[in-house]
Amino acid sequence: MTTEALTAVPGLRCWVPRGVYAPQTDSRLLRRAMRRERITAETDVLDLGTGSGLLAVEAARLGGRVTAVDISWRALAATRLNALLNGQTLRLRHGDLATAVPGRRFDLVITNPPYVPAPGTTPPRGAARAWDAGRRGRLLIDRICDTAPTVLRPTGTLLIVHSHLCGTDTTLTRLEKAGLRAEVVDRALLPFGRVLRSRLAWLREEGLTAGGTTEELVVIRAEHA
Structure with missing residues (x-):
């Protein structure tokens, strides 16, 4: 039912139950980009689709005030336990992306959404919900791009990681149409x-x-233009 990994993010303990996305290369890339941002005790951080919560825990360890969101109750349970295992405090919210934090804005939004292209038209079920994202892999990415300006403060930053298979240029263009200046900062x-x-x-x-x-x-960094 469970695994415990100590290698995904050095120095952190992580419990990952079956059906929750285990930290991998994309998690490490996003962590590296996140650590370049200036996170202090005054930084409000939002982790959209937190999964195991490992990046949320890392952001809290860096000093941020972190809100972790996921639509999966199992993921939130893992996040809560991982925060306890690492001596950190998080705000947990159950819901569908930014709808879980209505009216709130953040200094830093991080997200590692499902992005794997998948055949068929039915929504993913079971463990596949952690990675499958429609025929072009953009089921959640497009929604995040469109709503990012509404959850970012005027000086806020979005960091999103995904595969080139779902269209790096498409994400850059969509963020720019939403009013954000975007660039690839890690590959x-x-x-x-x-x-x-x-x-x-x-x-x-x-x-x-x-x-x-x-x-x-790729990790894409975006901020208000």
């Missing part, structure tokens, strides 16, 4: 994992990959 190449390898033929049919078996992860 990492890695081989397809188990899920993408199992969908390789479909990804090629859809034109989402030219035949290679590597993906580029």
